[in-house]
Amino acid sequence: MDLPPDKAKLLKQYDDERKWDLICDQERVHAKDPPAHYLNKLRTYLDPKASRSSRKRRLVGDATSTQVLRDLEISLRTNHIEWVREFLNEPNLGLDSLVNYLSFRLEMMRYDQRISESRSNSEERIGAANIEKTTAVINNVSNHCHMNGFAQNGVTSTLSPTMKKRSKHMQKLNMGQAEDDIHVCIKCLRALMNNKYGFNMVMQHREAINCIALSLTHKSLRTKALVLELLAAICLVKGGHEIILSAFDNLKEVCGEKQRFRTLMDYFYNYQVFHIEFMVACMQFVNIVVHSVEDMNFRVHLQVEFSALGLDEYLEKLRLTESEELQVQISAYLDNVFDVNALMEDSETKTAALEKVAELEDELGHAHDRLLELQSQSLNKISELELQLKALREERENLLQARQQVDEEVNTLRRVVQQHEQESKNRQSLLENKIMELETLTKTLPRSGDSSPNSAPPEPAAAKPQPPPPPPPPPPCPVLTKAPPTAPVPPPAPGMGLASDGAMTIKKKVLTKYKLPTLNWIALKPNQVRGTIFNDLDDDKLHSIIDFSDFEERFKIGINTPLQNGNTEIDGLNNYPSKRFKKPENITLLEHTRLRNIAISRRKLEMPVEQVISAINSLDLRLLSLENVEILQRMVPTEQETKAYREYVVEKKNPDLLTEEDKYLLQLGRVERLSAKLSIMGYIGNFFDNVHLITPQIQAIISASSSVINSRKLKRILEIILAFGNYLNSAKRGPAYGFKLQGLDTLVDTKSTDKRMCLLHYIVETIRNKFPDLLNFEAELLYIEKAATVSLENIITDVHELEKGMELVRKEHELRGKERQSVVLRDFLKNFPEKETEEVEGGRENGSGHV
Template sequence: MEKPVDDIRKSHWQKILYSLLILAFQILLICVLLFILFLVQISAYLDNVFDVAALMDDSETKTAALEKVADLELEVEHAHRRIAQMEHESAAQIMALERALMEARSERDQLVEGRRLAEEQAETLRRQSAVFRASLAEQSSTVTDGHFPRESSSSGISSCSGSSAGGSETPPMPPPPPPLPPVTSAPVVAPPPPPPPCPPPGGAPPPPPPPGLMPSPIGAMTIKREIQTKNRLPTLNWAAMRPNQVRGTVFCELDDGHVFNRIDFDDFEEKFKMPGPPSKDVNDSLTSLPSKRFKKSDLISLLEHDRLRNIAISKRKIGLATEDIAKAIHSLDLRQIPLETVELLMKVVPTDVESKKYRKYLEERKDVNALTEEDRLLLELNKISNLTGKLTILHFMGNFNENVNFIAPQIEMLRAASESIRRSTKLKGVLEVVLAFGNYVNSAKRGPAYGFKLQSLDSLSDLKTADKKSTLINYIADTIKTKLSELMDFDTELKHIDRAATISLDNLISDVAELERGMEAVRKENCSRTEGVLHDFLVASEERLRNLQARLHEARAQFRETAEYFGECSRTSDPTTFFSYFVRFVKAFKRMMNFQKCQAQSRKNWLHYFKKI
């Protein structure tokens, strides 16, 4: 009986040992898993560790690079300003030279015309003198022989009797003069020519001029005839002007009638014709840059971190002590404080919130030396009365000459462009051609037009031929080249229209008004001062500003007159829009000329090649 009991005990212990072994294995597995998780946490912890020293070095390197970039950008900006100023000065000199050249050419033309008239008068006088000398010599020879020419005396008597009104008896002829001395080789002095005979006192008025030659009243427009085309043509969508709108514009001086005799409109119809018979349709119609990370200091600051960094960068660029800065601002003397420093100070002017903080800090009688250098700078600036106004005056005085040199050439360019485009005779001829083609296309449908708006020049490229290979502007350019070659270089008479197309008259007026406001601020500040810095500036600059205002007024009036002359509204017209019409038209015309030139050169090269073959 004992043996089975021992076996049972042995089996029971084996089960216990097996269970313990399984538990030990599970504990080991749990320890391994916990170790792995612990390693993961250690790795994550090590990954989150920052090298503060390396980050500080990177921050300082980045700050230095950003400061260098800011300095380079400032230098580039100044270089651009100098380049723009030099360009404007050169443009002003070029315009002055062109104006002098134009005046010299006009004077030369007047002198040439005067010389031609003088030569014609001299030639006429020489011929009259020769005829008179011959007549005098003949009469002298006749008188020497004791005979008088009957024909001349009878003709003289008849002319005198014809000029009398009542037909009364003529007085007897005076006795003949004594015989003249014989004619010698000495020159005969011709007496002055007799005055022309007076008109009969009671005669009838002169007959009226023949039909068609009656002078038109002033301002009257010739009635244009409708043009009946042989084929149906497309419609040119232009803005036609009524006769009452044309009065006083350039179109009063244009006559497209004589252009019809020089243009082959049969070829034009052949290229632009549309399928179907011709119809008459009346119903057709610098931000703030991150700066250096400073080491922790015992000094306190009332500024935010980014604001503190920006002021620190600006203070290093200024390079002046706080007391010197305040003294220079009080004196308003640009010799003590550079313009670049003024521009930097305008960026660091204390805000209202910062001013309240500094006033409260002073009211609490806290130690000023406990503040950072940047805070002390703003604290000192906050003590200056009317700080923003004084910095604005300094900035205005420092930039006055540059602003005047920037505005004045634009005014001169506007005046020169307005004057050249109004005086251009060849441009008027080109507009006559455009008016003739437009009337030829639209006359049968919309009636003849007496003029057109300048925006219609853009629509010349929209009207295409029947084969869609060419446009009306191309055909006009080809016609001018073949029939009216004297108008080919009309663009040479249009001076500075490309630059004038970039000028905004409103901006010019606003800029000059801004200069006047700045000058008024200088005058007010000068009234409360005894030193002569502002007075010297006013003496040197007020006259320049008045001249600039006068030139702007003249340029504005001249541009408005030019706009009205070309049928545009002077109140709403702007140089950018007005001159852009002509710039685009000239570019399209030149593009067509260059295309035709390339085609001719290509044909010439092919002919030369075939001749070689």
């Protein structure tokens, strides 16, 4: 049916029965006359020779031109879409004929309007002016006629013969009034625009749109309203706005307007009868023309253009109108009007506000950075204090135990001392008794001689040693002598520095043992070195100082492939075998994808397999980097591959027939506990990074847990919740002494009888009314937000992985024994970071303790 979108949308709202009836009615429609029937008559009206041809007069018949146009409008509106397409397409070209006839009648109407205006003036002013106007009008009419008949017959400069011919032509052909024909032509165009195909044809026909715009000069307000509806519909289509403005520019030129839209606004302001349909259509058209533009500057331009025509003042008068439709259109226009002054003020205010916002955002950003820094420092401090507190508690326990032990020892010593004192007193009393007995005995014994004759004289006292000799005198102060003059600097060695003429000497080419990587720098030419810092530098003398052999060993490319110095590229090509002898293909026990991946990984390692196996057995991460360890973990032979290689060896097949990748995996598979050793190397290499990654998260959990534990208000809130829970459950389940915090989610599920309130809402209301001091309990919960971003399960899993890896390291250390302990394992276990481990262990305990 080719309906426009609005009509199609309306049709979709009908029920299926009504849709079927409409389809049946559409199929029953049969065209009464073909399009050529109407178009031949319209072309006859435009033919100036038709009035002299009896055949063409019989073709027109007794019907007026207005009746022909009405029949055409009904056919366009009711016939099938194929009839409309036949009307528009070749050879009929009905739109061109219709537009030409409309243009012709518009010229006639404007001529009649000028004649009527002239008759109202004095007869003295009618004359030559009327003749010139008539001549111009007739010329314009002749230009718009499709057949150009009037121009071919020659329009005379005098008025009377032309007017007589035109009047006779119209009378003989029985043409209707120009106003009626124009109105029906507009209705025909509306019928064409009711389907998509016709609408597109009208949009592409600029003359048709110009004629529609010129029809605004019609006296009938109903016709003006119809014209404005069509123009508004075109304006809403993409690209239609420019077409409408172009049509009004043409109207301005034809009607001699000083300002665009002047004629339309004159009809809008100065009406003889208030025609609500025209007023609404006019206001709607202005709304669409002004406010359907995306460019804001152009919209303001159009707004100013209508304001210059006095639209703003007139709308103030119409704001009190009783018509709701007109009031809606007026309100829509005023609501979308741009007040440039207000916008300018808002822009200045906005600029100042944006500057202030930018300043505040900068301050907020700095404050946020300071807050994050302080928060991080506080987290570290809290974690450190927690560890110190834990250590102090342990130390306190140890001191208490030591004190108790000391007290016991002191008590024991006191008892021992008391026993010893008692024994000493007893011994003293015994000795005193013995002394008294001895004194008594000495008094009773006779006195003996003063000296014995045999007693020898006492030996003379030993001679005193001689005093030490005096120290030797200090050596004389050395005489300060002047240093000999400095020897002259020897001349530079040959081949070094600058030549006598200032040119740079040619440097020798360094021959390397292995192929080395290339340094992508931009080298200076010899003539560019002069005047730079490199002018006085000599790098050749460093060759005897720097150990470049070690440098080559560390930076060589390939696996121990010495360079064949002196060989050219041609010599290198000669080393390849001849293509005539095809090398036998090697055997592989791997899948194609696995083989390719092993080859890529082997090239990345750039190490012989013997060196790799040695590094794995010694767990040497200096020789085998962490990246290479990860590559080797992906290269570990699977159980199926190990079984296949074992069977290959058992069958005593030749290993040399295997590919290099298979040989590589075969030798790797012979390493004992290969996966475990690689896992240990990866664990040791990533240990410190993993610990440093987990530590801040654990510190956040510790700090948040401490704030939760120390929050007095949170404890009271949990106490209130426990009271409500026991109140609900004590009759059925008995009283509870606590609950898991996961149970807080169930507070929402417990509903009231009317289902309007849950237990959580009631508890909040109770706290608000009974315990208002607890409303800001979240102020005591510090670092909760940061801890909430940490997954406790992931932290516990990571800690378990670290513990599992450490257990694997210790087990490997025990398996190796004292005689073959690995230096890497011994150093790792010796330098094991106790502080970080304590934090990790404390985080795991806090996590498991507060979940």
